[in-house]
Amino acid sequence: MKILIVIPCFNEQAAIAEVVRTIQRTTRQQGFDADVLVVNDCSTDKSIQIIRTLGCLYLDLPVNLGIGGAMHAGYKYAYRHGYDVAVQMDGDGQHPANELSKILTPLLQDKADVVIGSRFITGEGFQSSLTRRLGIKYFRWLNQFLIGQTIHDSTSGFRAFNRKTLAVVERYYPDEYPEPEAIVQFGLYGLRMMEVPVLMQERQGGVSSINSSRAVYYMAKVSLGILFIYLRLRGKGLKAV
Amino acid sequence: MGGLSFVIQLVSIVGASIFMIMIFRLIIKGRLREEYSIVWILCTLILIVFSIWRKGLEQISLWLGVYYPPSLIFLAAIFAIIVFLVHLSVVNSKLQSQIKTLTHEMAYLKQALQQVELNAKAPTTETVEEVE
Numbered sequence: 001m002k003i004l005i006v007i008p009c010f011n012e013q014a015a016i017a018e019v020v021r022t023i024q025r026t027t028r029q030q031g032f033d034a035d036v037l038v039v040n041d042c043s044t045d046k047s048i049q050i051i052r053t054l055g056c057l058y059l060d061l062p063v064n065l066g067i068g069g070a071m072h073a074g075y076k077y078a079y080r081h082g083y084d085v086a087v088q089m090d091g092d093g094q095h096p097a098n099e100l101s102k103i104l105t106p107l108l109q110d111k112a113d114v115v116i117g118s119r120f121i122t123g124e125g126f127q128s129s130l131t132r133r134l135g136i137k138y139f140r141w142l143n144q145f146l147i148g149q150t151i152h153d154s155t156s157g158f159r160a161f162n163r164k165t166l167a168v169v170e171r172y173y174p175d176e177y178p179e180p181e182a183i184v185q186f187g188l189y190g191l192r193m194m195e196v197p198v199l200m201q202e203r204q205g206g207v208s209s210i211n212s213s214r215a216v217y218y219m220a221k222v223s224l225g226i227l228f229i230y231l232r233l234r235g236k237g238l239k240a241v
Numbered sequence: 242m243g244g245l246s247f248v249i250q251l252v253s254i255v256g257a258s259i260f261m262i263m264i265f266r267l268i269i270k271g272r273l274r275e276e277y278s279i280v281w282i283l284c285t286l287i288l289i290v291f292s293i294w295r296k297g298l299e300q301i302s303l304w305l306g307v308y309y310p311p312s313l314i315f316l317a318a319i320f321a322i323i324v325f326l327v328h329l330s331v332v333n334s335k336l337q338s339q340i341k342t343l344t345h346e347m348a349y350l351k352q353a354l355q356q357v358e359l360n361a362k363a364p365t366t367e368t369v370e371e372v373e
Contacts, residue, residue, distance in 0.1 A: 039348075059348040065341055073345045080349075175341070 001108055003027075003034040004083040005100075006074030008067055009091040010041040013050055019093050020054045026097035032104065037077060038091070041070040067157075068178035072169070075161070079170040087160040094126070095158040099198040103160045112194035113165045114186050116151060117158035125199035131212075135219060139180045142223070146230050147187030152195055154180040165191055174225055177218055181225040188233040246295070253292035261285045277332075280325055 005023055009016050020036055027034040036056040040048050042064035051058045059073055071088060078086035085107050089095045099117060106112040119125055120136075127133065132155075139154040157179055161169060168189050174181040186193055264281050267273035291298050291314075302310040 057352070059352055061344050061348050062351075063340060063344045065344055069341050069344070072341070073348055076345060077349065077352075 001033060001085060002083045003032055003085045003087065003104065004074070004078040004081070005034055005036045005087045005089055006071060006078065007036065007038045007089050007091045008041060008070040008074070009038050009043060009047050009051065010064070010067075010070070011043045011045045011047060012091040013043070013045040013047045015093045016047055016091050017050050017054060019089070019091055019097075020051075020056050023089065023097045023100070024056065026100060030101055032100070034087075035083075037074055039070040039074045041065060041067070066176050068173060068175040071178060072173040072175075075166055075169045075173060079163075079166040083166070084163050085160055086166055088157055090157050094200050094202070096199060096201060099158075102196045102198055103158065106194050106196065107160055107162050110162075111192075113162050113191040114193045115160045116153060116156050116183075116193065116195045117198035117200075118151075118153035118156055118195040119198065119200045120152040121195060121197035126202045131215070135215070138219075139222070139226075142226055143180070143183055143187070146184055146226065149183075149187050149193060151183050151193065154183050156200075158198060158200070174229070177222050177225070180222050181229055184226050185229050185233065188230065188236075189238045250292055250295065254289060257285050257288040257292060261289075280321075280328075284321060 005027070007016070007019065007023075012019075016038065020038060023034075023036055027036075036054075038051045038054070038056055038058040040051055040058060040060045042061050048058075048060055051060075059077065061070060061073060065073070074088070075086055085104065087100065087103060089097075089100075095117065103115050103117050106115050119127060120133075128136075136153060136155050140150065140152060143149060143151050143154055159179075165186065168185070168191070169182070172185070174185070183193065261282065264273065264278055264285065268275060268278050298310045298313065302308070302313045305313065307313045307316075
């Protein structure tokens with residue numbers, strides 16, 4: 001099983017080196033055949049200079065595409081280079097490397113096509129702010145309503161896909177704020193989604209891409225995205241191959 | 242009264258013609274693609290036709306039940322503008338998706354090139370080790 005760990009990076013010069021090194025160390029210790037791919041989304045700080053020294057794979061996007069476009073680049077890369085599994089981990093250290101095996105195990109045992117690391121199942125670790133949790137609850141309700149599956153932490157960016165999912169994602173992945181929208185996409189493609197409880201940490205550096213003034217835009221954009229991807233894919237009898 | 246409407250008729254014919262010439266110049270210089278210019282040429286032609294054939298506007302308005310003929314122009318113009326704006330948004334979305342694909346391909350090429358450069362360096366260090 002060849003695994004690619006994709007780390008989107010936009011201005012993460014404070015955290016990226018430590019994040020990559022920890023992941024490399026952990027995968028070696030736990031015996032995973034994993035490569036690390038950092039996708040530098042046209043950072044304006046010194047991220048790319050740091051990434052070059054880390055001895056990992058990296059993509060250097062010449063134009064800033066946002067998290068969705070950066071992850072799409074990573075997933076496409078994984079698909080084209082024959083990886084069996086791709087994992088998304090944030091570049092700010094929110095997703096601890098020692099939780100990787102929890103995310104990977106269901107995929108390696110072929111119990112799921114998509115595994116999402118959720119901080120809400122057991123309620124331990126960093127839980128985010130009240131307003132964000134409210135927003136996440138709303139997405140949970142929306143997903144339940146549209147695809148009949150309950151995903152507790154639909155905004156979680158700690159997720160792993162098998163090759164079947166990569167084939168879907170390679171063709172289309174949402175652009176901006178992709179996480180909740182992708183869940184509806186996977187649901188309509190009939191992919192098996194599984195949530196596993198993970199501990200998350202507060203970011204170690206950098207700033208979130210969503211501040212309070214953008215929150216309203218975020219909710220509107222994601223709701224529209226979810227609605228339209230549902231209308232686009234609904235009733236087409238799609239099956240991932 | 243008759244004099245005034247002649248002036249406004251002349252002004253609209255001249256204005257529309259200048260606009261048409263501007264569009265042609267932009268196409269000739271390669272700054273406007275033909276597919277986007279069609280709608281502008283059509284609009285200008287309609288403007289010129291109705292500024293020459295003024296009775297026509299009144300007749301069409303009466304036929305449609307519009308009692309104030311100029312408001313028909315406003316209605317048609319606003320409708321055309323909205324349709325064209327939507328068209329521009331579609332073009333914009335298409336461009337954005339093409340840019341995304343190009344950016345991905347460019348990043349892959351950069352990565353592949355870097356791998357090739359690394360591999361080109363690697364054999365020389367190996368031979369040095371062998372000599373040692």
